[in-house]
Amino acid sequence: MGMLNKEIVSLINNNQEFVLTSHVNPDGDSIGSEIALQKYLSSLGKNAKVLNYSSTPANYTFLDRDNVIEQFDESRHKSLIEHADVIFVLDTNEYSRLRTLEPFIRSSKAKKVLVDHHLGYEAASGLFDCYMVDTESPATGEMLYKFFKDIAESSSKDIKDIISRDIAIALYAAIMTDTGSFKYNRTDSETHEIISQLLGYGISPYDIYSEIYNKATIGKLHLLGRFLNNITMVHEGRTAFSVVTQKDFEETGTDEYAIEGFSTHLMSLETVVLGIVITETKRGVKLSFRSKGNVRSNELAGEFQGGGHMNASGAFIPGAKLKDIVSEAADRAEKYIQ
Ligand SMILES: [Mn+2]
Structure with a gap:
């Protein structure tokens, strides 16, 4: 070999x-x-x-x-x-x-x-x-x-x-x-x-x-339902993001581990080249980025002091407010998807 x-x-x-x-x-x-x-x-x-x-x-x-x-x-x-x-x-x-x-x-x-x-x-x-x-x-x-x-x-x-x-x-x-x-x-x-x-x-x-993979709970599927329902497309459909809040976790009886794999759904959208999963945690806001082709998601993550690979990266912003981060992430994303 x-x-x-x-x-x-x-x-x-x-x-x-x-x-x-x-x-x-x-x-x-x-x-x-x-x-x-x-x-x-x-x-x-x-x-x-x-x-x-x-x-x-x-x-x-x-x-x-x-x-x-x-x-x-x-x-x-x-x-x-x-x-x-x-x-x-x-x-x-x-x-x-x-x-x-x-x-x-x-x-x-x-x-x-x-x-x-x-x-x-x-x-x-x-x-x-x-x-x-x-x-x-x-x-x-x-x-x-x-x-x-x-x-x-x-x-x-x-x-x-x-x-x-x-x-x-x-x-x-x-x-x-x-x-x-x-x-x-x-x-x-x-x-x-x-x-x-x-x-x-x-x-x-x-x-x-x-x-x-066949280990889901009904709570996880209910959380996924909320996540899918909250998907927002911006930049002519090239960026998709969705938000999961503490309230979503509480009401579905799940925790932050349950969002594993959710980004796949954003990336399954034909026009999307950048997907952002935004999670409200107890200590701050977590951003998870996925991208297709040459879209440098790791550089976008770097703007939030995070990092990773070109097509998969993340960042954590301690003490941040969900509302502020959602608009900031979408704004900052625009220059990476050209
Ligand atoms: Mn490996």
Whole structure:
């Protein structure tokens, strides 16, 4: 397949204590990649702990049947990070997205390994000891698959001696979620070939999809109803935004996690190139931007001290009033959609 990352292989072979982590608000790729790597390391007899800032979202707990993921707690985990031999940071190249783990990981004497597919890793240059980066890859889970495959080939092992059924499920979930169920641009024939190999384990695409996406509550659908009803189109239909208020959350019995995926509906509008989800939280106003093509949503987010990727970004304005932000966001958006 590719070139075996020998540096990472020798770090794995020559060490015993591992810590794995990923970004705040973990997604299917972060949880799936953590589980896959944790299970691989365990199979080699290594001690591998997964520590996350956030708790695991309910729709991904099925990947962690053995409860290996722990929510970071300074008093319990500080010395574990300090004394680890190797720390893997998966699916983000920004230390700040590790939130409260950041200072402990940065000051740990452990070798730090970055495994990620996001743009902007140049900024992390020198902050890790070892890099496995592929910005063309659709998912960290796909990078790990190739890494495992390379290990198998270089040691003349069967891939099934390395990728167990549980690892296959975790990698499948990682790749499925980060490719938008195999529809985003970076989904290519290689992705489908890898998925084909994973399906060889007899795993069920329907069951995995259902575990992750068919978990809505009636409250979430009622909230979605309000969100759809509130969609406003401006700039000749090129920008669409909608607002979710604290009252909406209260009256539908939901919380801020329930808006995940709502932006897809804005982007499904044919004429729209920029979508903005505006959420009133208890501490301020949250803006979530999505865009199509060359519309630089991250620069718009930057105007609100936020950031992200060109087509997906966000910002948080503490203490702001919803009404002010709605008009400001729409006004500032105009110059980005030309
Ligand atoms: Mn990812």
